[in-house]
Amino acid sequence: MTDLHPKRLLGKVVVVTGAAGGQGAAEAEALIREGARVIATDVTEAAGCRRLDVTSEKDWAELAADLREAYGQVHGLVNNAGVTWRARIDDVRPEDMARVHAVNVTGTLLGIQHLVPLMRPGASIVNVGSSAALTAHYPVAYTASKWALRGLSRTAAMELGPRGIRVNIIHPGFIETDMTASAAPGFREANLHGTPLGRTGTVDDITPLVTFLLSDEASFITGAEIPVDGGLTAHGGAKPISDALRENA
Numbered sequence: 001m002t003d004l005h006p007k008r009l010l011g012k013v014v015v016v017t018g019a020a021g022g023q024g025a026a027e028a029e030a031l032i033r034e035g036a037r038v039i040a041t042d043v044t045e046a047a048g049c050r051r052l053d054v055t056s057e058k059d060w061a062e063l064a065a066d067l068r069e070a071y072g073q074v075h076g077l078v079n080n081a082g083v084t085w086r087a088r089i090d091d092v093r094p095e096d097m098a099r100v101h102a103v104n105v106t107g108t109l110l111g112i113q114h115l116v117p118l119m120r121p122g123a124s125i126v127n128v129g130s131s132a133a134l135t136a137h138y139p140v141a142y143t144a145s146k147w148a149l150r151g152l153s154r155t156a157a158m159e160l161g162p163r164g165i166r167v168n169i170i171h172p173g174f175i176e177t178d179m180t181a182s183a184a185p186g187f188r189e190a191n192l193h194g195t196p197l198g199r200t201g202t203v204d205d206i207t208p209l210v211t212f213l214l215s216d217e218a219s220f221i222t223g224a225e226i227p228v229d230g231g232l233t234a235h236g237g238a239k240p241i242s243d244a245l246r247e248n249a
Contacts, residue, residue, distance in 0.1 A: 007035030008215040013071045015039045015063070015115060017054055017107070018081030020046035022177035023128070026203035027078055027210050034211055036076070039067065043081070054081045054107030060114040067118055074118040076214040079108040079127045084179060086139040097141045104145035105152060112156055112167075121164025124214045127153045129225070131173040134233040150225065157223035166222035168213050173229025175201040194239060196231035 014031050018024040020042035028040040041052035041063070052059045067074055083103045085096050108127055116123075132139070133146035153169040160167055174180055174191035180200075191200060206228055212218055227233050235242075 007033075008211065008217065009076075010035030012036045012075035012214070013039070013067065013073065014076035014078065014214060015041065015067075015074060015111070016078040016080055017041050017052065017111065018043075020044050020049050022179060023172070023175060023203050023206055024078075024080040026207050027080060030207035030211055031076075031078075031214065034215075036214075037071070039063075041081075054079075054111060055102045057110055057114075060110045064114040064118060067115070072118075073120055074115050075123050077111055077115050077123075077125045078210060078214070079111050079125070081107055082128065082130075083142075084139060085141045086183070087141065088138055089140045092140050097144065100141040101145045101148065104142070105148045108149060109152060112160075116160065116163075116165060119163075119165050122216065122219070123165045124218070125156065125160075125165065125167045126210050126213045127167070127169040129153070129169045129171040131171050131227060131229045131233050133169075133171055134225075134227065153225070154223055161222055166213075166218070168218075168222060168224045168226065170206070170209055170213075171225060171227045171229065171233070172206055173201055173227070173232040175203060175206060177203065191232065194232050195229065196235065196239060199230060201228065201230060 009031055014036045016024055016028045016038055019028045019040035028038045031038050040049045042049040043053050045051060052063060081103060083100055085100050087096055112125060127149055129149050130146045132143040133150050137143040150169060153167055157167040174188065188200065209226060209228060
């Protein structure tokens with residue numbers, strides 16, 4: 001009998017970083033449901049995750065060696081690991097900038113450098129950016145790192161395209177996770193006011209897109225930047241004006 005709902009990632013080996021909880025854990029679970037052999041990694045000691053510090057060349061080299069021996073190749077990489085730091089521009093220190101950049105940008109670069117040699121044409125890399133990468137978001141270290149990740153993603157798409165390897169970046173808005181829950185009071189409400197769809201996002205809003213970009217269905221998509229933010233970044237600041245004029249009409 002023909003399977004009417006074939007698993008889109010059946011047999012693919014996919015590495016997911018930052019997979020101990022939140023968005024990363026949800027991505028890993030969704031990919032497993034689609035048939036992928038997922039290597040979930042995280043800097044913390046977590047059940048079901050291989051310990052990986054994305055800023056460590058040694059950790060990446062050891063992972064690549066193990067994957068080469070076990071599977072021979074890697075079909076996908078989701079660079080989900082990331083950290084935030086909410087100091088504003090008057091208070092942020094150089095060491096804060098360096099620490100956040102090391103995880104959010106250099107960690108992604110190291111993953112690409114070490115796993116691409118195991119990738120063949122048709123492989124796919126998904127980098128996880130942020131709506132902060134499309135705006136002047138106030139946590140300057142985090143925002144600057146995510147803007148830098150955009151540049152890295154575009155360059156990687158250009159450089160790896162001739163090898164048949166795709167690279168795309170997604171930009172989640174306010175997603176209900178432990179990271180957003182730790183923000184200052186009022187942050188969630190402010191995001192709600194700025195989001196045309198009038199709600200926050202969930203991990204279930206992210207996982208279908210990650211799955212699609214890793215699948216063969218997205219075989220001609222590379223270098224794309226895709227917001228998943230309920231329209232937060234699309235209006236360019238015009239929503240408060242539109243709302244005010246509507247209320248006063």
